[in-house]
Amino acid sequence: MAEKAQVKKYLQESHDKIFENNRKWADAQSAKDPQFFEELSKGQSPNYLWIGCADSRIPAEAITGLGPGEMFIHRNIANLVCNVDLNAMSVVEYAVSHLKVKHIIVCGHYGCGGVKAAMTPQDLGILNPWLRNIRDVYRLHEKELDTLEGEAKYDRLVELNVLEQCRNVMKTAAVQKCFAENEFPVVHGWVFGFKDGLLKDLKFDHAATLKDIQKIYNLTS
Amino acid sequence: MTDVLDHILTGNRHYRNQTLTHDPTFFDTLSKGQSPSVLWIGCADSRIPETTICASQPGELFVHRNIANCVHAGDINAASVVEYAVTHLKVKKVVVCGHTSCGGAVASLGDAELGEVLDSWLHPVRELRRKHKSELDALPDDNARAVRVAELNVRQSIEVLRRHPAVRRAASDRGLTVHGLIYDLGLGELRVLEESGKGKGNGLWSPN
Ligand SMILES: [Zn+2]
Ligand SMILES: [Zn+2]
Numbered sequence: 001m002a003e004k005a006q007v008k009k010y011l012q013e014s015h016d017k018i019f020e021n022n023r024k025w026a027d028a029q030s031a032k033d034p035q036f037f038e039e040l041s042k043g044q045s046p047n048y049l050w051i052g053c054a055d056s057r058i059p060a061e062a063i064t065g066l067g068p069g070e071m072f073i074h075r076n077i078a079n080l081v082c083n084v085d086l087n088a089m090s091v092v093e094y095a096v097s098h099l100k101v102k103h104i105i106v107c108g109h110y111g112c113g114g115v116k117a118a119m120t121p122q123d124l125g126i127l128n129p130w131l132r133n134i135r136d137v138y139r140l141h142e143k144e145l146d147t148l149e150g151e152a153k154y155d156r157l158v159e160l161n162v163l164e165q166c167r168n169v170m171k172t173a174a175v176q177k178c179f180a181e182n183e184f185p186v187v188h189g190w191v192f193g194f195k196d197g198l199l200k201d202l203k204f205d206h207a208a209t210l211k212d213i214q215k216i217y218n219l220t221s
Numbered sequence: 222m223t224d225v226l227d228h229i230l231t232g233n234r235h236y237r238n239q240t241l242t243h244d245p246t247f248f249d250t251l252s253k254g255q256s257p258s259v260l261w262i263g264c265a266d267s268r269i270p271e272t273t274i275c276a277s278q279p280g281e282l283f284v285h286r287n288i289a290n291c292v293h294a295g296d297i298n299a300a301s302v303v304e305y306a307v308t309h310l311k312v313k314k315v316v317v318c319g320h321t322s323c324g325g326a327v328a329s330l331g332d333a334e335l336g337e338v339l340d341s342w343l344h345p346v347r348e349l350r351r352k353h354k355s356e357l358d359a360l361p362d363d364n365a366r367a368v369r370v371a372e373l374n375v376r377q378s379i380e381v382l383r384r385h386p387a388v389r390r391a392a393s394d395r396g397l398t399v400h401g402l403i404y405d406l407g408l409g410e411l412r413v414l415e416e417s418g419k420g421k422g423n424g425l426w427s428p429n
């Protein structure tokens with residue numbers, strides 16, 4: 001019983017902390033700029049769409065130094081963009097066709113639990129179909145990955161997964177059509193490293209990839 | 222166009238330097254793993270960066286964000302996030318956060334075509350609007366209606382979450398709780414959704 005009461009107390013405290021912090025943050029913003037929230041409530045016109053991992057250690061805006069209103073965000077397990085997933089697809093459609101973002105960033109990270117789980121020979125229930133997409137990335141790049149071992153292999157799979165998801169973003173009608181008309185959005189593949197806290201640009205070649213995939217996936221007409 | 226991109230990469234270097242000045246071992250500690258206590262399900266909207274508005278630290282909130290913070294039954298994307306966060310990371314709370322002036326909620330007040338994918342995604346939210354027509358009609362304007370739809374949608378998402386096998390198990394085994402929040406964009410403030418009649422009187426809205 002005592003333990004149960006303690007758990008309850010802890011839950012209440014961690015819950016209260018969020019509200020306390022939020023109040024402090026809101027007060028500080030208003031003090032700096034009394035119109036801050038009023039302006040925000042009028043609308044958003046972010047330049048970026050960020051597709052990242054749900055991992056708690058990578059809050060997109062914090063690690064890029066962006067403020068509220070600057071980046072539209074989708075986060076899921078292992079930053080995947082699957083073509084039959086309405087959830088991610090509706091984010092891409094809204095960001096590209098309605099908000100007209102200029103850049104789409106797919107950001108993975110080294111030490112990704114989702115990528116590790118995908119490569120674990122184990123039945124993970126409802127996670128199986130989701131993580132299968134990562135196994136498929138492995139199969140696509142089997143030759144290269146099989147020359148590597150241990151951490152190096154995982155790190156490379158994280159990078160290749162990001163690059164494949166960049167390709168998946170480009171396979172959408174929304175991105176292809178908008179790009180044909182406006183020359184944006186441009187797609188980028190990045191990886192966040194905990195060792196140094198830095199973003200690594202994988203130098204995803206937007207123009208070359210577009211040409212390459214449109215041989216089969218052209219949806220512009 | 223590269224300027225816009227440089228903006229974030231410069232921001233990242235700044236963040237990293239600031240963080241390391243504060244705590245030289247910060248990233249080293251982070252690289253060892255995560256044990257967030259909260260799963261945050263929020264809107265993709267750029268104006269609600271969860272970590273900033275809650276003044277949280279990296280490592281505290283596991284995050285899923287999509288159009289209008291929906292948890293639809295049968296959505297494998299959100300279901301995977303819930304399963305991973307609840308069963309594997311053992312978060313203590315799941316929070317669904319809607320907000321005022323939500324583009325998804327506003328779009329759900331009508332049936333204007335937004336594109337096939339978006340229309341499919343928002344279908345359940347538009348259904349909610351139809352179901353609560355008389356209540357919504359009685360409200361003074363579309364702003365108020367959109368806020369109400371956002372609230373109803375948070376509740377709906379919580380109902381779906383409650384039926385998720387992992388959530389059900391964790392709720393009875395270790396006291397996992399599910400909460401609904403609304404973020405008021407005009408004030409920068411979070412408020413708890415109270416369910417009429419079922420409020421527990423402790424400021425927490427918990428459907429369990
Ligand atoms: Zn990850
Ligand atoms: Zn929204």
